Amino acid sequence: xxxxxxxxxxxxxxxxxxxxxxxxxxxxxxxxxxxxxxxxxxxxxxxxxxxxxxxxxxxxxxxxxxxxxxxxxxxxxxxxxxxxxxxxxxxxxxxxxxxxxxxxxxxxxxxxxxxxxxxxxxxxxxxxxxxxxxxxxxxxxxxxxxxxxxxxxxxxxxxxxxxxxxxxxxxxxxxxxxxxxxxxxxxxxxxxxxxxxxxxxxxxxxxxxxxxxxxxxxxxxxxxxxxxxxxxxxxxxxxxxxxxxxxxxxxxxxxxxxxxxxxxxxxxxxxxxxxxxxxxxxxxxxxxxxxxxxxxxxxxxxxxxxxxxxxxxxxxxxxxxxxxxxxxxxxxxxxxxxxxxxxxxxxxxxxxxxxxxxxxxxxxxxxxxxxxxxxxxxxxxxxxxxxxxxxxxxxxxxxxxxxxxxxxxxxxxxxxxxxxxxxxxxxxxxxxxxxxxxxxxxxxxxxxxxxxxxxxxxxxxxxxxxxxxxxxxxxxxxxxxxxxxxxxxxxxxxxxxxxxxxxxxxxxxxxxxxxxxxxxxxxxxxxxxxxxxxxxxxxxxxxxxxxxxxxxxxxxxxxxxxxxxxxxxxxxxxxxxxxxx
Ligand code: GH3
Ligand code: MG
Ligand code: MG
Numbered sequence: 001x002x003x004x005x006x007x008x009x010x011x012x013x014x015x016x017x018x019x020x021x022x023x024x025x026x027x028x029x030x031x032x033x034x035x036x037x038x039x040x041x042x043x044x045x046x047x048x049x050x051x052x053x054x055x056x057x058x059x060x061x062x063x064x065x066x067x068x069x070x071x072x073x074x075x076x077x078x079x080x081x082x083x084x085x086x087x088x089x090x091x092x093x094x095x096x097x098x099x100x101x102x103x104x105x106x107x108x109x110x111x112x113x114x115x116x117x118x119x120x121x122x123x124x125x126x127x128x129x130x131x132x133x134x135x136x137x138x139x140x141x142x143x144x145x146x147x148x149x150x151x152x153x154x155x156x157x158x159x160x161x162x163x164x165x166x167x168x169x170x171x172x173x174x175x176x177x178x179x180x181x182x183x184x185x186x187x188x189x190x191x192x193x194x195x196x197x198x199x200x201x202x203x204x205x206x207x208x209x210x211x212x213x214x215x216x217x218x219x220x221x222x223x224x225x226x227x228x229x230x231x232x233x234x235x236x237x238x239x240x241x242x243x244x245x246x247x248x249x250x251x252x253x254x255x256x257x258x259x260x261x262x263x264x265x266x267x268x269x270x271x272x273x274x275x276x277x278x279x280x281x282x283x284x285x286x287x288x289x290x291x292x293x294x295x296x297x298x299x300x301x302x303x304x305x306x307x308x309x310x311x312x313x314x315x316x317x318x319x320x321x322x323x324x325x326x327x328x329x330x331x332x333x334x335x336x337x338x339x340x341x342x343x344x345x346x347x348x349x350x351x352x353x354x355x356x357x358x359x360x361x362x363x364x365x366x367x368x369x370x371x372x373x374x375x376x377x378x379x380x381x382x383x384x385x386x387x388x389x390x391x392x393x394x395x396x397x398x399x400x401x402x403x404x405x406x407x408x409x410x411x412x413x414x415x416x417x418x419x420x421x422x423x424x425x426x427x428x429x430x431x432x433x434x435x436x437x438x439x440x441x442x443x444x445x446x447x448x449x450x451x452x453x454x455x456x457x458x459x460x461x462x463x464x465x466x467x468x469x470x471x472x473x474x475x476x477x478x479x480x481x482x483x484x485x486x487x488x489x490x491x492x493x494x495x496x497x498x499x500x501x502x503x504x505x506x507x508x509x510x511x512x513x514x515x516x517x518x519x520x521x522x523x524x525x526x527x528x529x530x531x532x533x534x535x536x537x538x539x540x541x542x543x544x545x546x547x548x549x550x551x552x553x554x555x556x557x558x559x560x561x562x563x564x565x566x567x568x569x570x571x572x573x574x575x576x577x578x579x580x581x
Contacts, residue, residue, distance in 0.1 A: 012114055012171075019171035020114070023121035023163065030127055031091035040086030041138060048208045049093055052081050055211060055218075056097025057104065060119075062222040064189065065229060069182030073221050075190040076214040078126060079197030080204050082152070083141040084211070087134045095123035124163040128155035141201035149194060157187035252276050266370045271295050273366040274342060280362065281332070281355040283344035287312075290340050304345040307331035311343045321360045323351055332356060334363040336370065386460040388438060389445030397459035397467060401519045404471050408513050415471050416478030416512040419526040420448070420485065422464040423505045423538040432496065437464075440504055444489055451488040456481070466506075467526070475512035475543055482508045482541045490539065505539035512544070 012020060056077040063070040077097070081090045098119035105111035129152040133139075136148040161183050168174040176183065196217065203210035255276045267290065274286035274297050285298035287308045298304075303326055310324035311333035321334035331345035332355065342363050351359075384396035392400070401417065408415040422428075422444060429437040441464055448458050448466055461467040468485065470478050486508050493501040509530030511522050525544035533542040 011112055012118075016171035017114060017117075019167055020118050020121050023124070023167055024117045027091070027095065027120055027124050027127070031095065031123070034091065034127070034130070035086070035088040038088050038134060040088045040134075042086040044086050044089060045084075045208070048211075049085055049089070051208070051211065052077060052085065053093055053097045053100055055215065056081075056094060057100035058215065059218050060098050060101040061104075062218055062225055063229075064221065064225050065232065066182045066185040069179050071182060071186045071189050073189065073193055073218060075193040076197045076200065076217065077211075078129065078156075079194060080141075080201040080211050080214075082129060082133045083139075083144070083198075083201040084204055084208065087130050087138050090130045091123055091126040094126040095120050098122050121163070121167065125156045125160035128157075128159035129153070131155060141198055141205055144198070149198070153187065153191055153194065157190065160186060248279055251279055255279070266290070266373050267293065267295065269366060269369050269373060270340070270342065271297065273362055273369075274344065277342070277344050277359050277362050280358050281344060281346075281351060283332075283346045283351075285346070286342070286344040288340060288342045301329075301347075303327055303329040304331070304347060307345045308333075308343040311345070312341045315341045315343075321356065321363070323356065325350065332359050334360050336363060336367045338370075342366070386445075389442055389460050389466075391445050391449060391466065392457055392459035394460065394462060397457070397461060397469070398519070400457050400459075401469055401522070404469055405513055405517070405519045405522060407471070413472050414474040414477075414512055415469065415522075416473045416475060416481075416510060417522050417526045418468040418470065418478055418482045418485065418508060418510050419461065419523070419530045420466050420468075420482075420489075420506040420508045421530055421534070423507055423534075425464040428502070428504070432502070436496070436502075440494055440502070443492055443494055444504060444506065447488045447492055448485055451485045452481070473512075475510065478510045478512060479541055479543050482510045486539070486541055507533035507538045508541040509533055510541060510543045514545075 056074055059074040059077050060072045062073055064073065074094070074097070078090070078094060081093055085093060099116050102111060102115040102119035106113050106115060132148065132152040132155045133144075136144070136151075139145075139148065164179070164183060165176045168179060169176070197214065200211055200214050203213060255272050258272060270288050270290060274288060274295060277283065278286045278297060283298070285301060285304045285308065286296070287305075288295045307324055307326040307329035308331050310326055311322070311331035314322045314324045315333035315335050319335070321332070323330065323332050325331065329345055329347045330350045331343055332351050333341050333343040335341050342359075344359065384393060385391070386393040404415045407413070422440070425437065425440070428440055444464075445458070445460065445466065448468065452458050452468055453470075455471055457469040459467050459469070468481070470481060473481065486506055489504060489506045492504055494504065496502050507530060509526045509528065509532065511525035511529060513522050517525075529542045529544040533540050536542065
């Protein structure tokens with residue numbers, strides 16, 4: 001009969017192996033004891049037994065999949081065995097058929113030799129029906145009553161279900177409810193095959209070779225079972241594809257998350273778009289050139305790269321998204337509004353229209369995202385930059401100063417502040433006009449920026465007052481930097497409308513964060529030093545606190561008493577002060 005066994009493609013573990021070995025050994029003991037203890041009136045025909053073993057082996061290779069397991073239509077052979085062979089030998093002959101089928105798989109390398117042991121244990125059911133037929137007096141197929149057949153079926157199914165439950169429970173801790181489907185189906189299939197099997201047995205009683213009549217039926221069942229298996233495998237493959245699709249979607253969603261986190265930088269956006277497009281369209285490589293910058297994803301491959309290049313050329317020639325190929329490499333390209341072309345490529349299979357549509361839509365959305373990013377960057381820039389000087393504005397200055405002071409408090413590293421004010425700037429406005437005043441402010445801003453390190457932050461504090469934050473710089477270092485700034489401004493010679501040139505100076509106050517100090521007190525200290533520099537005669541650097549405050553003077557004595565009006569520099573006359581107007 002059918003052994004109602006769960007499908008088992010894998011190797012047995014230790015526990016299962018033990019349980020299967022015990023089940024097989026117990027079967028062999030019982031099956032071998034039966035002929036010895038009970039004897040038989042029928043003679044054993046080796047050729048017929050061999051033929052039945054072969055047909056049983058064929059039948060046990062046909063698997064009718066039900067529930068979580070399968071059922072084998074071996075009932076078609078078991079019944080003829082019961083009426084043609086000595087009944088006491090039937091369990092061993094059935095086991096031989098099962099072992100032959102398993103051995104065939106083992107020889108072909110499709111099963112582990114342990115499958116032979118489970119094959120023997122699968123023969124338990126045959127003991128049930130054999131005992132019933134024997135107790136009924138071993139009637140022939142033509143003489144058997146339906147009551148005997150029903151009883152034999154019941155004993156066979158009972159034993160089969162019991163051993164199946166026991167083996168699964170002890171071997172794998174699988175509850176009977178989990179394989180109830182195949183457990184219930186096995187007796188039903190056996191019962192429905194029994195009438196045909198009895199007819200085959202009756203025919204074989206007259207002519208033993210007639211037993212092969214069951215073979216075409218087995219063929220039909222095998223074909224149906226193979227078709228069912230293919231359908232199941234097909235569904236499993238589709239499920240697998242759906243899972244892969246789902247995983248791709250997950251990855252795409254996580255990319256969108258990265259986009260949110262990417263601070264809307266256009267290069268990062270293009271790279272994310274390429275990766276997402278490659279994922280969505282199953283491409284192996286992607287490329288985009290933004291100005292001098294080339295963004296590439298995937299492994300470098302000459303053929304794919306040629307296809308990418310061809311796609312870019314095609315897009316540039318036609319002005320819209322299109323595909324190109326190079327042998328077995330296929331590429332898609334699509335332009336951004338600024339003319340940048342994004343391309344993706346894969347080998348083996350051309351891109352579908354769906355791929356083209358998806359890629360085009362992604363690149364269009366990327367275009368919008370890049371425009372937004374540029375706008376965002378511009379607004380960000382505007383919000384933090386002083387328009388006239390191009391330096392950081394007051395807001396950014398305050399934020400950065402607070403940040404640096406907090407950092408300094410945590411790390412113990414110093415931070416200094418330089419504040420500078422253009423000397424006699426009112427005079428510049430009054431003498432040369434407001435526009436010239438703006439020009440001076442701009443040039444002073446540029447000179448200050450150039451004199452700073454990249455880690456410093458020069459800012460317009462307000463009016464004609466500038467400031468520089470110097471992270472990781474102590475008061476001494478900041479005074480050196482301040483002096484360099486003062487000199488840089490002092491060296492400026494700004495062209496005037498009349499061909500002359502204008503000199504400009506700044507007074508500088510320097511402060512540094514002291515223990516427990518905050519941004520406000522740092523500004524106050526630097527501002528006070530700046531005030532001192534003004535009072536001391538301008539065009540000089542004064543440090544906050546310390547000995548007498550006035551500790552960095554302009555080296556030029558003439559500057560000690562700077563004029564209250566701007567200096568117009570006479571050609572070749574150096575720093576001679578000559579006020580105009
Ligand atoms: P001191 O050496 O004491 O600093 O003298 P000062 O003339 O520079 O001082 P004061 O603060 O009296 O004058 C500052 C002037 O700077 C007043 C204001 O009109 C001018 N100013 C402020 N912001 C701008 C600007 O953006 N452009 C121009 N052209 N002038 C400005
Ligand atoms: Mg001033
Ligand atoms: Mg001022």
